[in-house]
Amino acid sequence: MAFFNHLARRSFAQSAAMANAIKNVTVIGSGLMGSGIAQVAAQTGHNVTMVDIDPVAVEKAQKRIGASIARVAKKKFGEGDDAAKFMNESMSHLKTSTDAVASVESADLVVEAIVENLKVKKELFSKLDGAAPAHTIFASNTSSIPIAKIAEATSRLDRFGGLHFFNPVPVMKLLEVVRIPETSDGTYEAMKGWGKAMGKVTVECKDTPGFIVNRLLVPYMFEAVRLVERGEASPRDVDTAMKLGAGHPMGPFELMDYVGLDTGKFIIDGWHADYPDEEIFKPSPMLEKLVADGKLGVKSGEGFYSYKK
Numbered sequence: 545m546a547f548f549n550h551l552a553r554r555s556f557a558q559s560a561a562m563a564n565a566i567k568n569v570t571v572i573g574s575g576l577m578g579s580g581i582a583q584v585a586a587q588t589g590h591n592v593t594m595v596d597i598d599p600v601a602v603e604k605a606q607k608r609i610g611a612s613i614a615r616v617a618k619k620k621f622g623e624g625d626d627a628a629k630f631m632n633e634s635m636s637h638l639k640t641s642t643d644a645v646a647s648v649e650s651a652d653l654v655v656e657a658i659v660e661n662l663k664v665k666k667e668l669f670s671k672l673d674g675a676a677p678a679h680t681i682f683a684s685n686t687s688s689i690p691i692a693k694i695a696e697a698t699s700r701l702d703r704f705g706g707l708h709f710f711n712p713v714p715v716m717k718l719l720e721v722v723r724i725p726e727t728s729d730g731t732y733e734a735m736k737g738w739g740k741a742m743g744k745v746t747v748e749c750k751d752t753p754g755f756i757v758n759r760l761l762v763p764y765m766f767e768a769v770r771l772v773e774r775g776e777a778s779p780r781d782v783d784t785a786m787k788l789g790a791g792h793p794m795g796p797f798e799l800m801d802y803v804g805l806d807t808g809k810f811i812i813d814g815w816h817a818d819y820p821d822e823e824i825f826k827p828s829p830m831l832e833k834l835v836a837d838g839k840l841g842v843k844s845g846e847g848f849y850s851y852k853k
């Protein structure tokens with residue numbers, strides 16, 4: 545028994561060491577999720593480089609992070625010097641760039657949070673694979689794409705996994721840590737350890753559609769749209785019903801607007817393509833039209849609801 549305790553202690557120590565070895569974090573994508581992941585990594589003392597192809601997106605992200613860190617600081621320290629110190633210290637850990645290749649040169653971990661498109665994700669990781677150091681762990685924040693399909697663009701399958709955060713990242717405590725068969729134990733332990741260093745509660749996931757939360761949440765959200773498409777209730781009443789009847793903080797339509805209708809469409813289109821006979825993965829004409837009209841939810845000012853001031 546002592547031998548196995550020794551092994552357990554050693555593997556825990558190894559994973560803690562590997563997680564502690566994750567100091568330099570590069571986040572690719574500075575949208576809703578990338579900016580949140582970069583913010584929390586900076587708040588928890590990591591050296592963070594946040595990257596985007598779109599310089600305007602980087603600028604917007606810096607503003608979003610500044611406002612969000614102010615809310616976190618106020619919640620933690622109230623007003624005054626400690627809050628200001630927390631904000632300044634957090635922001636001092638954050639750099640931005642539009643050069644993804646240069647940004648991974650000394651990365652211990654790369655977290656990708658770009659558009660939910662397999663081709664674009666694979667192109668990015670293939671490019672980074674040749675630029676990042678051999679020890680660097682690659683992880684995707686994808687909502688729905690199989691990690692294995694993304695990882696096959698690289699030569700580091702043993703150092704590849706999924707780190708699936710939840711929106712808004714500074715608030716939602718959960719982190720889904722996904723492994724593919726080739727993910728080494730050391731990599732997996734390091735990813736879980738880093739999640740804890742980020743202040744998250746981690747759950748272990750296999751590389752299955754939607755991992756845990758989205759496999760349950762996305763079909764629920766699309767069933768809500770189908771209920772409205774059948775004329776059985778209004779979006780507002782469905783949201784009220786789920787908040788007051790099921791205790792959800794947001795109803796499904798508010799949540800889809802919050803997540804982004806484009807992201808919702810990317811997810812369901814991917815699953816429908818892979819599982820064409822699965823009823824609950826069927827796309828929604830109502831959502832298709834909104835996305836086609838550029839109504840992407842909060843991020844575009846209008847989705848199921850209007851957010852124009």
Ligand SMILES: CC(=O)CC(=O)SCCNC(=O)CCNC(=O)[C@H](O)C(C)(C)COP(=O)(O)OP(=O)(O)OC[C@H]1O[C@@H](n2cnc3c(N)ncnc32)[C@H](O)[C@@H]1OP(=O)(O)O
Binds near residue numbers: 793794799
């Ligand atoms: C699609 C995927 O792949 C996976 C996903 O992410 S699925 C989506 C998962 N996310 C959810 O389900 C979110 C559900 N909604 C909620 O939890 C809440 O509505 C919410 C946290 C977003 C907002 O909470 P709320 O009570 O309605 O409003 P609000 O008062 O603004 O915020 C509550 C607290 O969170 C904090 N907060 C909210 N948004 C924040 C942000 N962006 N940054 C920092 N703090 C924030 C606020 O400081 C606030 O705390 P105080 O009131 O003490 O200051």
Ligand SMILES: NC(=O)C1=CN([C@@H]2O[C@H](COP(=O)(O)OP(=O)(O)OC[C@H]3O[C@@H](n4cnc5c(N)ncnc54)[C@H](O)[C@@H]3O)[C@@H](O)[C@H]2O)C=CC1
Binds near residue numbers: 575658664
């Ligand atoms: N929106 C949500 O609630 C959640 C989304 N996710 C996942 O996170 C990822 C990002 O989603 P969002 O942040 O919502 O998207 P978003 O649209 O807000 O941000 C995506 C960002 O990626 C940038 N980008 C696109 N291609 C790029 C490239 N090749 N190199 C660098 N930057 C590039 C875009 O300019 C944009 O700023 C997606 O995979 C999504 O499925 C995961 C959890 C929750």
